Amino acid sequence: MALSFDLFGTLVGADRPEEPWDAVAAALAARSVRVPDDWEDAYRSAHRDYERGREAPLDEHVRLALASRGVEVTEATAAEAVLDAFDSPVTVRDGAIEALDVAARQGPVAVCSNCSVPGLVERTLERAGIESQSGHSFDAVITSVGCGWRKPHPNIFETTADTLDVPLVDLVHVGDDARTDGGAGRVGAQSILLEDHSLPAIAEKLREGELC
Incomplete structure (x- = not known):
């Protein structure tokens, strides 16, 4: 067994942030990433389709959401920002x-x-x-x-x-x-x-x- x-x-x-898009925005800004004015809308929108049951990695979603507004970030920056945004006591x-x-x-x-x-x-x-x-x-x-x-x-x-x-x-x-x-x-x-x-x-x- x-x-x-x-x-x-x-x-x-x-504890998880009640408004995760704001937590991610703060973590991105701390890394000198320009956060779009309509970031909440970008964050809450789907940017690719996933097979049913598949996990949608949040760092990938954040990169795609930024790219949809013309902002490019590296995979490492997105991953670090997302981890910091959700890492809590x-x-x-x-x-x-x-x-x-x-x-x-x-x-x-x-x-x-x-x-x-x-x-x-x-x-x-x-x-x-x-x-x-x-x-x-x-x-x-x-x-x-x-x-x-x-x-x-x-x-x-x-x-x-x-x-x-x-x-x-x-x-x-x-x-x-x-x-x-x-x-x-x-x-x-x-x-x-x-x-x-x-x-x-x-x-x-x-x-x-x-x-x-």
């Missing part, structure tokens, strides 16, 4: 450290998270210090922007299972969103939602062997 945990809303809570959810500690003693463990900002999941894990506090490292960190597919698409769960070297049927995914995280249960894995079991309760079930 292997476990994967959703990150945002499951292991950690994080986080709080570790009650039971997260215990859950990772117990899970890591049972088998391989991964983070499986929807996130359109490259590097944000890794930065958040570093900020939260879950690995250092628990004394265990995640065996894999799977993100939608990294693998190209958003939960509940089967591909992201299959990628997680493959990376942990287990069959999909042996993957248990823990999350807080029935629509996205619950997708694991609809593709052959097992899904556990926090609305049904808290993280401390999941840790206890692992100790008792009830999830094996």
Whole structure:
């Protein structure tokens, strides 16, 4: 058996800007990028089509939105600005450290998270210090922007299972969103939602062997 945990809303809570276009604009301006006067409209408009279930990388979207207004930026500048705009203090959810500690003693463990900002999941894990506090490292960190597919698409769960070297049927995914995280249960894995079991309760079930 292997476990994967959703990150945002499951292991950690994080503040997100209510008006993300303003946060991105500030990060761009800090890098001497000219922000168009109608930036909110450009940011909130689609600039390319994506296959259903595909992740739309936010740094790519920002570059396309700027280009639509005649502003060119490098990939590195867009990526840095987007990461800074969404990188914020986080709080570790009650039971997260215990859950990772117990899970890591049972088998391989991964983070499986929807996130359109490259590097944000890794930065958040570093900020939260879950690995250092628990004394265990995640065996894999799977993100939608990294693998190209958003939960509940089967591909992201299959990628997680493959990376942990287990069959999909042996993957248990823990999350807080029935629509996205619950997708694991609809593709052959097992899904556990926090609305049904808290993280401390999941840790206890692992100790008792009830999830094996």
